[in-house]
Amino acid sequence: MKIALLGYGKMGKTIEQIALKRGHDIVLKIDKGDTNYDITQADVAIDFSIPNVAFNNISNCLNNGVPVISGTTGWLDDFDNAVNLCNEKKGAFIYASNYSLGVNIFFELNKTLAKMMTNLKQYNVSMEEIHHTQKLDAPSGTAISLANDIISNNANYNDWKLEEAGENIIPIAAKRIEDVPGTHTITYESEVDTITIDHVAHNRQGFALGAVIAAEWIVGKTGVFTMKDVLNIG
Known part of the structure; x- marks a missing residue:
């Protein structure tokens, strides 16, 4: 080819x-x-x-x-x-915002978890993404895809914001650290416990x-x- x-x-x-x-x-x-x-x-x-x-x-x-x-x-x-x-x-x-097989499985896990959390309003969701310092956009395209999938599958959220929390808003923290290929973390937190899923890329x-x-x-x-x-x- x-x-x-x-x-x-x-x-x-x-x-x-x-x-x-x-x-x-x-x-x-x-x-x-x-x-x-x-x-x-x-x-x-x-x-x-x-x-x-x-x-x-x-x-x-x-x-x-x-x-x-x-x-x-x-x-x-x-x-x-x-x-x-x-x-x-x-x-x-x-x-695709991300072509990794592992990330695409992670996308499906994220959707499933978002659906499960819809009726558990005591949990607030937040996201963090970390990439190398050469990455030009923030948040990452993968983080945006993850946030939009939560919005589509969980009636408690209707928007995401970079570094900004609010009612019905998914806050996304974007960090740039040298030589980090890509890490994405989704956290659901309540007063009594925390549920976290993440994907960590080891290389490109x-x-x-x-x-x-x-x-x-x-x-x-x-x-x-x-x-x-x-x-x-x-």
Whole structure:
């Protein structure tokens, strides 16, 4: 399979290593500011770029019939436009805030726990995410996905806020510490006890492997998908 890497930072380089080990070819490595390239060389594109270029990367792929996997966060104001373009062009597109298998299982645990806690109003939920100092957006896309899943499955909450608590609000604390790949913690606390679930990434390998697996899966398909489709979970 011929893969285009849109974004060639630490994650792009890790994806490259895993893709090569799995027998794929990297035909494009596009970094910041690169615009003069032929995306049609690729069977599939994997976008781990930066927020202000992600939608252009995705649009370029869809306009040229190239399936695209995006793990860039911070661009989701244009997500509906990407979905509409994918449907219009009969393309193939996956966006995930996190491609790790473990995190996607964690997403499902989070939804289940949120449903269970709906009638236990004595518990207040809060979240914390920790990432490396190079991460540009806060809170993380994974934290936003987790918060939105709580809101969808627990009638006691209708919004989340960064570093801000309030009635019906999920407060999210975002910390940036050097060399932390990603930690997400969800806490339900009452006067008598605390329930906590968390996911701790040890390195970038899990994120990168999931992205390559998603790229392998999407080739030949048409539509907008999620990692639940790829992994057949939930």
